[in-house]
Amino acid sequence: MKFYNKVFLVFVGIFMYGCSNFASTTDIYKDEFRKEKILLSTKSYSELIEINKAKLRKQDTKEVRLKLSQNYYDAKDYDSSLYYLKPLVQDNKDLDALILNAKALDALSRYKEALDSINIVLEKKPLLARAYNIRGVIYAKQREFDLAEKDFLRAKELLLDDEVVNTNLGMLYILKREYKTATNYLMPLYLRGSKNETLLADLILSLVKENKDKEALDIATKERLTRDQRKLIRSLRKSNIEAVSKFEIEAPVPVNTKVKKVKKVKKQEK
Structure with a gap:
C-alpha cells in the first residue's frame, strides 16, 4: 500500500497607540487580545506558550494557567499540558480544566485516567454535550463501540454540533x-x-x-x-x-x- x-x-499583532505618547491600559489589553487571536489563527503555539508563561511568572491565575495548558495541548505537548493543569484539577472543581485534562490524557492513550476525569465533569454537569462526545471518543478508542455509540447519540440529543x-x-x-x-x-x-x-x-x-x-x-x-x-x-x-x-x-x-x-x-x- x-x-x-x-x-x-x-x-x-499590531500595537495600537492613542494620540499621546503612552498607550492606555485599555489599548494594551485590546492589543494583547488581538495579538493572541492572530497567533491562534496562525497556530503559532510556541509564541503563545512564551507569552502565557511570561504572564504566569508575573501572576499565577487560573485563566492564564488554563490558557498555557491549552497552548501546550494544541502544540501536541500533552505531558506539559497535564503538568500545568495539575493545580487546577486537584480539587475536581474546575470543569474546563478537567475537560482539557481528559483530552490530554486521551491523546496519551491513558484512557482510564481520561475516563475518570471526564466522568467527574459529567457528574457535575450531566447535560454537557461536549463531555459525552469526549467520553464517546475515549470509549471508541478502546473499542467499546456500544458505549461510544450511546455517548455520541446522547451528545447529538443534547445538540452538539452536527459536524x-x-x-x-x-x-x-x-x-x-x-x-x-x-x-x-x-x-x-x-x-x-x-x-x-x-x-x-x-x-x-x-x-x-x-x-x-x-x-x-x-x-x-x-x-x-x-x-x-x-x-x-x-x-x-x-x-x-x-x-x-x-x-x-x-x-x-x-x-x-x-x-x-x-x-x-x-x-x-x-
Missing part, C-alpha cells in the same frame, strides 16, 4: 463495518457543505466499502484529494484499513479544495 501511505497522509458528532458516528460505524449507516451520517454533512478532512476521508472509504466506487470517485475528483483519484479508489478497495482519519474532539477545521493529504489512522489495538 505504498501509494496509499503516500497519498492519504494529513495534511487536513462533530455525525462525523464521529460515521467513523464509529465504519469501525463496526456498518458502512451504509456510516454513509447515512456522513453524506448529509458533505451535501450541506462540510468539507473537513476527516469527513471527506471517511465518506470516501465508506462509499468504497459499500461498493459505490463511482460516487466515491466523483467526490475524490471534485475535491481533488490526490493526483490519481482512480488509483486511490483501487487502493482503498484492496485495503483492510478500518478508518482513514481520527475522531473529532472539537469542531473540525474546513479544508480548501486543493490537492491535500489525509491522515491514515492505524487500526486501534486492544
Whole structure:
C-alpha cells in the first residue's frame, strides 16, 4: 500500500497607540487580545506558550494557567499540558480544566485516567454535550463501540454540533463495518457543505466499502484529494484499513479544495 501511505497522509499583532505618547491600559489589553487571536489563527503555539508563561511568572491565575495548558495541548505537548493543569484539577472543581485534562490524557492513550476525569465533569454537569462526545471518543478508542455509540447519540440529543458528532458516528460505524449507516451520517454533512478532512476521508472509504466506487470517485475528483483519484479508489478497495482519519474532539477545521493529504489512522489495538 505504498501509494496509499503516500497519498492519504494529513495534511487536513499590531500595537495600537492613542494620540499621546503612552498607550492606555485599555489599548494594551485590546492589543494583547488581538495579538493572541492572530497567533491562534496562525497556530503559532510556541509564541503563545512564551507569552502565557511570561504572564504566569508575573501572576499565577487560573485563566492564564488554563490558557498555557491549552497552548501546550494544541502544540501536541500533552505531558506539559497535564503538568500545568495539575493545580487546577486537584480539587475536581474546575470543569474546563478537567475537560482539557481528559483530552490530554486521551491523546496519551491513558484512557482510564481520561475516563475518570471526564466522568467527574459529567457528574457535575450531566447535560454537557461536549463531555459525552469526549467520553464517546475515549470509549471508541478502546473499542467499546456500544458505549461510544450511546455517548455520541446522547451528545447529538443534547445538540452538539452536527459536524462533530455525525462525523464521529460515521467513523464509529465504519469501525463496526456498518458502512451504509456510516454513509447515512456522513453524506448529509458533505451535501450541506462540510468539507473537513476527516469527513471527506471517511465518506470516501465508506462509499468504497459499500461498493459505490463511482460516487466515491466523483467526490475524490471534485475535491481533488490526490493526483490519481482512480488509483486511490483501487487502493482503498484492496485495503483492510478500518478508518482513514481520527475522531473529532472539537469542531473540525474546513479544508480548501486543493490537492491535500489525509491522515491514515492505524487500526486501534486492544
